[in-house]
Amino acid sequence: xxxxxxxxxxxxxxxxxxxxxxxxxxxxxxxxxxxxxxxxxxxxxxxxxxxxxxxxxxxxxxxxxxxxxxxxxxxxxxxxxxxxxxxxxxxxxxxxxxxxxxxxxxxxxxxxxxxxxxxxxxxxxxxxxxxxxxxxxxxxxxxxxxxxxxxxxxxxxxxxxxxxxxxxx
Amino acid sequence: xxxxxxxxxxxxxxxxxxxxxxxxxxxxxxxxxxxxxxxxxxxxxxxxxxxxxxxxxxxxxxxxxxxxxxxxxxxxxxxxxxxxxxxxxxxxxxxxxxxxxxxxxxxxxxxxxxxxxxxxxxxxxxxxxxxxxxxxxxxxxxxxxxxxxxxxxxxxxxxxxxxxxxxxxxxxxxxxxxxxxxxxxxxxxxxxxxxxxxxxxxxxxxxxxxxxxxxxxxxxxxxxxxxxxxxxxxxxxxxxxxxxxxxxxxxxxxxxxxxxxxxxxxxxxxxxxxxxxxxxxxxxxxxxxxxxxxxxxxx
Numbered sequence: 001x002x003x004x005x006x007x008x009x010x011x012x013x014x015x016x017x018x019x020x021x022x023x024x025x026x027x028x029x030x031x032x033x034x035x036x037x038x039x040x041x042x043x044x045x046x047x048x049x050x051x052x053x054x055x056x057x058x059x060x061x062x063x064x065x066x067x068x069x070x071x072x073x074x075x076x077x078x079x080x081x082x083x084x085x086x087x088x089x090x091x092x093x094x095x096x097x098x099x100x101x102x103x104x105x106x107x108x109x110x111x112x113x114x115x116x117x118x119x120x121x122x123x124x125x126x127x128x129x130x131x132x133x134x135x136x137x138x139x140x141x142x143x144x145x146x147x148x149x150x151x152x153x154x155x156x157x158x159x160x161x162x163x164x165x166x167x168x169x
Numbered sequence: 170x171x172x173x174x175x176x177x178x179x180x181x182x183x184x185x186x187x188x189x190x191x192x193x194x195x196x197x198x199x200x201x202x203x204x205x206x207x208x209x210x211x212x213x214x215x216x217x218x219x220x221x222x223x224x225x226x227x228x229x230x231x232x233x234x235x236x237x238x239x240x241x242x243x244x245x246x247x248x249x250x251x252x253x254x255x256x257x258x259x260x261x262x263x264x265x266x267x268x269x270x271x272x273x274x275x276x277x278x279x280x281x282x283x284x285x286x287x288x289x290x291x292x293x294x295x296x297x298x299x300x301x302x303x304x305x306x307x308x309x310x311x312x313x314x315x316x317x318x319x320x321x322x323x324x325x326x327x328x329x330x331x332x333x334x335x336x337x338x339x340x341x342x343x344x345x346x347x348x349x350x351x352x353x354x355x356x357x358x359x360x361x362x363x364x365x366x367x368x369x370x371x372x373x374x375x376x377x378x379x380x381x382x383x384x385x386x387x388x389x390x391x392x393x394x395x396x397x398x399x400x401x402x403x404x405x406x407x408x409x410x411x412x413x414x415x416x417x418x419x420x421x422x423x424x425x426x427x428x429x430x431x432x433x434x435x436x437x438x439x440x441x442x443x444x445x446x447x448x449x450x451x452x453x454x455x456x457x458x459x460x461x462x463x464x465x466x467x468x
Contacts, residue, residue, distance in 0.1 A: 009206065013206065013288065014213050014285055023292075024291055043175070046180035047180055050180045053184075053187075055289075056289050058202035059202060059288060060291075060292070061290070061323070062292070063195075066188075067290070068187060109292075118338070128291070
């Protein structure tokens, strides 16, 4: 978990945001949290949300705990319905990523605006939330797949069984 | 199941502690995190610069030779100019001494390399540079490039510093029009222009404005704007940008000038942190005091 979050934080802070997407950054930390929300219990998910939030806040000017709170809420909603969702599906993870990205971006905008930390107009909030949703839709499926493979590699989750393995037995 | 419940409660407590963390402790934590991530940033940005250089040499093979030729010409011109300026400086110092004026000291600069653009969230216009408190940098130092003002240092860790760019909405710089000497404040518009028409699509092309200029002042496009030296961050005379257009504000009492920053903020690589602060009445020397910089360093 720590490795994937650290890697996500480094890449997220390195890739610059495009102006036409409202300077939204690639939400890799959120994508990692969504992976843990889709595959683990609430405790592990919250631990990943707090660590990811702490990393995002430390590498930006956001006051401590804001990102952790938003990631935690998004993760809890996804975690609540994880049994009803196709966590392996590319499309499902893309849609979940887009929705979570939009809500987290909007939630953080409101929190920062309420504390008078940002002076951006509302249209820029909307543009950034939409930009985050697009980027999250693009990055969540590969991140989920990569972290799942990484987890399988280190033995945190059982490796995939071959479809014919059962018949042979 | 019970372990999961405990973990949930522990993380909720951690969130509450984080939200109520004292500012000083949080600054320390942020500094550590940035210093840990900084080597990765350095490696990645160095790789990025090399790739960009490699691509440009493939796309335009004669570009490097032309650039070298241009730089040699510029070097010769600048050497000649420095020679003339040195004689003028000697003359100026002598005249200032005769008139009893205080001598202007050259600015103490720390050269830094930009290792990351923007911060992890994207809400602020920032860059991260590879020098920090260990090199004498503190929060609130002016940052310039060879083209003009870049911004000011915001958060300083041991080995890295975060620079708030002039285009950020939280940036305000006391400035004056070089031609007329009228004062105003340069405020950021919130978006750094990348210089690419596709990426900049729909964004305002002049990301800064100079506000509070008297309504009677004639402002012409191309007028240079420099720092006024008021406030306690930017020394006087650093170029901020050029006027693109001007208009009256809503009240009709003041003018607003749209500005194009002199520094190419989208392609920053090397910047200089100015360690000296302007001498304001509050920081000026009293009779009998020794001549020391604001930070306690000898200029």
